[in-house]
Amino acid sequence: MLLSVNGVRKVFGSAVVLDDLSLQVDEHQVVALIGASGSGKSTLLRCVNLLEQVDDGVIILDGREITDPRVDPDEVRRRIGMVFQSYNLFPHMTVLDNITLAPTRVHKRSIADARESASDWLSRVGLADKADSYPDRLSGGQQQRVAIVRALVNNPRLLLLDEVTSALDPELVGEVLTMIRELKAEGMTMVLATHEMGFARQVADRVVFLDGGRVLESGPPAQVLGSPVQPRTRQFLARIIEAGRL
Amino acid sequence: MLRRHTIAALSSAAVILAAVAACAPADETSPSATASASASANPCPPGGLPTRIPGKLTIGTDTPAYPPWFVDNKPDNGKGFESAVAYNVAERLGYPAANVTWTKVPFNNAIAPGPKSYDLDINQFSITDERKQAVDFSSPYYLVRQTVITTKGSKADGATTIAGLKNAKLGAQVGTTSLQAINELIKPAPKAQVFNSNDDAKTALQNGTVDGLVVDLPTAFYMTGAELDDGVIVGQLPQVGVPEQFGIVLDKNSPLTDCVSDAVDQLRQDGTLAVLEKTWLAGTNGAPELQ
Amino acid sequence: MSDGLPAPSDIQRGRIAYRRRRAIRSVLLAAASTAMLGTVLVLAVTGSPGWDRVRRSFFDPQIARESFPAVLEGLWLNIRMLVACAVLALALGLLIAVLRTLSGPVFFPVRAMATVYTYAFRGVPLIIVIYLFAFGIPGLRLRGTPGVLVLGGAALVVTYGAYLAEVFRAGIESVHPSQLAAARSLGLTYRQTMRHVVLPQAVRRVAPPLLNDTVALQKDVGLVSLAGPIDAVRAAQIATAENFNYTPYIVAAVLFVLLALPLIAVTDWVTLRAARRQNAGL
Numbered sequence: 001m002l003l004s005v006n007g008v009r010k011v012f013g014s015a016v017v018l019d020d021l022s023l024q025v026d027e028h029q030v031v032a033l034i035g036a037s038g039s040g041k042s043t044l045l046r047c048v049n050l051l052e053q054v055d056d057g058v059i060i061l062d063g064r065e066i067t068d069p070r071v072d073p074d075e076v077r078r079r080i081g082m083v084f085q086s087y088n089l090f091p092h093m094t095v096l097d098n099i100t101l102a103p104t105r106v107h108k109r110s111i112a113d114a115r116e117s118a119s120d121w122l123s124r125v126g127l128a129d130k131a132d133s134y135p136d137r138l139s140g141g142q143q144q145r146v147a148i149v150r151a152l153v154n155n156p157r158l159l160l161l162d163e164v165t166s167a168l169d170p171e172l173v174g175e176v177l178t179m180i181r182e183l184k185a186e187g188m189t190m191v192l193a194t195h196e197m198g199f200a201r202q203v204a205d206r207v208v209f210l211d212g213g214r215v216l217e218s219g220p221p222a223q224v225l226g227s228p229v230q231p232r233t234r235q236f237l238a239r240i241i242e243a244g245r246l
Numbered sequence: 247m248l249r250r251h252t253i254a255a256l257s258s259a260a261v262i263l264a265a266v267a268a269c270a271p272a273d274e275t276s277p278s279a280t281a282s283a284s285a286s287a288n289p290c291p292p293g294g295l296p297t298r299i300p301g302k303l304t305i306g307t308d309t310p311a312y313p314p315w316f317v318d319n320k321p322d323n324g325k326g327f328e329s330a331v332a333y334n335v336a337e338r339l340g341y342p343a344a345n346v347t348w349t350k351v352p353f354n355n356a357i358a359p360g361p362k363s364y365d366l367d368i369n370q371f372s373i374t375d376e377r378k379q380a381v382d383f384s385s386p387y388y389l390v391r392q393t394v395i396t397t398k399g400s401k402a403d404g405a406t407t408i409a410g411l412k413n414a415k416l417g418a419q420v421g422t423t424s425l426q427a428i429n430e431l432i433k434p435a436p437k438a439q440v441f442n443s444n445d446d447a448k449t450a451l452q453n454g455t456v457d458g459l460v461v462d463l464p465t466a467f468y469m470t471g472a473e474l475d476d477g478v479i480v481g482q483l484p485q486v487g488v489p490e491q492f493g494i495v496l497d498k499n500s501p502l503t504d505c506v507s508d509a510v511d512q513l514r515q516d517g518t519l520a521v522l523e524k525t526w527l528a529g530t531n532g533a534p535e536l537q
Numbered sequence: 538m539s540d541g542l543p544a545p546s547d548i549q550r551g552r553i554a555y556r557r558r559r560a561i562r563s564v565l566l567a568a569a570s571t572a573m574l575g576t577v578l579v580l581a582v583t584g585s586p587g588w589d590r591v592r593r594s595f596f597d598p599q600i601a602r603e604s605f606p607a608v609l610e611g612l613w614l615n616i617r618m619l620v621a622c623a624v625l626a627l628a629l630g631l632l633i634a635v636l637r638t639l640s641g642p643v644f645f646p647v648r649a650m651a652t653v654y655t656y657a658f659r660g661v662p663l664i665i666v667i668y669l670f671a672f673g674i675p676g677l678r679l680r681g682t683p684g685v686l687v688l689g690g691a692a693l694v695v696t697y698g699a700y701l702a703e704v705f706r707a708g709i710e711s712v713h714p715s716q717l718a719a720a721r722s723l724g725l726t727y728r729q730t731m732r733h734v735v736l737p738q739a740v741r742r743v744a745p746p747l748l749n750d751t752v753a754l755q756k757d758v759g760l761v762s763l764a765g766p767i768d769a770v771r772a773a774q775i776a777t778a779e780n781f782n783y784t785p786y787i788v789a790a791v792l793f794v795l796l797a798l799p800l801i802a803v804t805d806w807v808t809l810r811a812a813r814r815q816n817a818g819l
Contacts (some may be wrong), residue, residue, distance in 0.1 A: 046718075049722055051718055051721060051722070073721075074721075074724055074725070074726050075724075077721060077722055077723070077724045078724035080722070081722070081723075082718075082719075082722035084715050084718060084719060084722075085715075086715060087713040087715035087716055087719070088715065088719050089719075090716065090719075090720075090733075090734050090738070091738065092737045092738055092741060101723070101725075101733060102723035102724055102725065105725060105729055105733065106723060106724040106725055106729070107724075147719075150723070151722075151723070154723070154724070353778070354777075357777075357781040357782075357783075358594070358783070359587060359590040359591050359593075359594040359595075360587060360590075360591070374779070376779060376780040376781070376782075377779075377780065377781040379593075379780070379781070379782070380593075380594065380780070380781035380782055381781055417765060420771065420774055420775060420778065421774065421775070421777075421778030422778070425775060426779070437766075437767065438767075439685075439764075439765030439766065439767075440762070440765060440767055440771055440775065441763075441764075441765060442763060446672070446763065446764075449672045449676070450672070450685075450764070450765060452676070453672065453675035453676050453678075454675065454678075455671075455675050455684070455685050455764070455765065456765065498590070
């Protein structure tokens with residue numbers, strides 16, 4: 001088991017955003033988090049990445065507890081990659097510099113070595129010609145793909161994707177989803193929060209429905225998305241179907 | 247649309263022209279019929295000069311008004327050398343103390359072109375040819391000696407010659423001929439320091455950020471005697487070329503200049519100026535001369 | 538298809554001609570009214586009764602020539618102080634801004650002191666700070682007190698540092714929080730995040746107001762002359778007193794504007810460049 005979230009609680013002011021939440025992710029597994037806004041998907045990912053401190057509960061990565069206050073969060077984050085919905089790339093640096101920043105500064109690789117890895121990845125995703133461009137010259141889909149490459153070049157154990165296609169124009173979503181599908185084929189362990197139900201069905205090993213900060217339903221995509229057990233899951237999916245996204 | 251714009255443009259131009267025409271003939275000080283009528287009689291009718299306020303003489307000076315020229319920053323108390331001279335001049339012109347009003351005139355306003363807020367201004371103005379291009383001066387009422395002062399134990403203390411001050415950092419108040427004295431007579435190696443007021447200069451001297459100050463002789467006595475701890479007079483600077491003198495300042499081409507000059511000359515001839523000097527500027531004999 | 542576009546129709550040609558006629562008419566009207574206004578103003582000023590005297594008082598060519606060297610020498614002091622104080626004030630402002638943005642209870646004293654500093658020195662008038670530094674500190678008679686120029690410069694650095702700190706802080710806080718999250722997620726430490734991600738963006742964003750403050754600093758720098766040194770304005774003041782004529786002030790003003798021009802040009806250029814890359818994000 002690569003990641004184990006046990007009884008995590010997170011409170012913002014008087015709002016309980018994560019309420020005794022537990023979740024297990026095995027290596028090479030892809031878990032899709034679905035749920036309404038405010039259900040805690042983003043907060044959960046941020047807690048796993050130690051961008052937020054949990055108010056209770058334990059998170060274990062690779063057999064070691066990362067919620068222990070004595071643990072160095074920077075060290076943990078070196079092993080996890082995270083991509084956000086928007087404003088990922090650093091606008092004042094070229095694509096290549098964006099990707100090589102962490103390998104050189106954090107993982108202490110040489111510039112030449114980092115550049116080589118970066119170029120390899122960019123070629124693999126068909127963006128080699130954008131290496132010296134600034135982010136404002138890339139389309140939204142290209143930016144997100146570069147952001148994923150930037151996370152991957154550090155060989156993370158786990159990749160967290162927080163609604164990475166939600167801010168994209170519809171015709172650009174496909175290229176990002178294709179890339180994620182390829183990553184799954186290569187065995188990357190991923191937890192992704194998403195609204196793309198069709199995609200979740202194709203790619204996820206498990207779909208987890210969050211409601212009010214708890215795991216309400218969890219299981220294979222065919223079951224959770226096709227014949228959900230909980231009434232609230234059914235309600236949620238009905239609204240999604242209405243919006244034409246399933 | 248076009249026609250509207252044209253009309254707007256033309257009418258605004260017309261308004262501006264009208265305004266200019268209305269403002270154009272601004273007043274000059276109007277020497278009234280009385281002046282021309284009495285030209286043949288007394289050119290300086292007592293109490294009847296063409297002053298700003300008829301029947302009253304408006305005298306200006308800066309604030310703060312320093313001793314020994316004024317006392318307690320109240321020019322109207324008649325105390326202090328310049329206050330006394332002013333009241334004496336006024337009396338000779340036919341304006342008793344009751345008909346004299348004082349007004350505060352900052353240095354820059356005294357020399358500005360444009361209507362003046364005073365009839366005459368008395369404020370330790372040294373007479374120079376350059377300045378005569380811009381204002382009128384009365385006859386001189388005081389011969390100025392520039393003096394170097396310092397505090398006990400400073401670099402300048404004990405100097406007996408100008409050469410002895412070559413390495414001293416000296417200060418003076420801005421706008422005074424004292425600064426010229428430093429730059430032209432002493433020519434010290436460190437650059438002269440300039441201060442907005444004698445108060446600032448004093449503080450700098452006491453702080454030790456300057457080694458000495460140059461001020462006129464009466465101010466030197468007053469500062470070292472009453473204001474500075476451990477103040478000492480180093481010595482008077484020699485008069486070089488045209489002797490420096492204080493004069494009363496009047497507006498350029500003022501109709502009062504000749505009358506005021508006459509009054510000052512009278513005070514000098516009948517010994518009043520000497521008496522006032524003795525009263526207010528005592529002790530001017532006790533300063534050594536620097537060679 | 539020789540030039541790729543079809544020839545305009547008659548209607549379109551008519552529209553083009555009409556708009557051109559209107560444009561020409563507007564330009565002519567504007568030029569004529571400007572010329573008229575300009576002429577009226579010039580006539581109004583030079584025709585006024587006191588003009589001759591004002592001209593001699595403010596625009597005397599000979600006095601301008603005579604006072605020019607002294608004013609220029611004073612300006613050299615302004616320039617040296619400007620460069621030194623600007624660099625130090627920017628550095629101090631940046632430091633204070635970073636301190637103010639440190640989060641976490643353990644940094645509370647640091648944040649509190651930085652906040653007090655920015656409040657205090659934005660409130661106190663600069664001229665008072667200079668008096669305190671240049672006249673007050675030497676009065677303490679501490680050993681090794683620097684000269685009044687250094688003290689005056691320190692007063693400027695400390696006062697302007699407070700303003701610049703707030704400008705920098707605004708810049709830092711304007712960087713999207715996802716940028717911080719993205720940087721931290723890559724494993725960058727707080728310091729690395731600041732240095733490589735936040736500050737480069739923050740500084741680019743606030744370059745225009747920063748440069749604006751530098752132009753303002755250029756004028757305030759002359760206040761050190763309170764304490765004795767002679768800057769351009771003081772030199773003009775001295776020359777004015779010698780001649781009872783204001784022309785040296787005009788000389789100083791012209792020199793100041795000339796000095797500010799390159800700075801202003803750089804400001805505008807930087808503003809234009811910075812307006813580009815800042816909106817890549819999604």
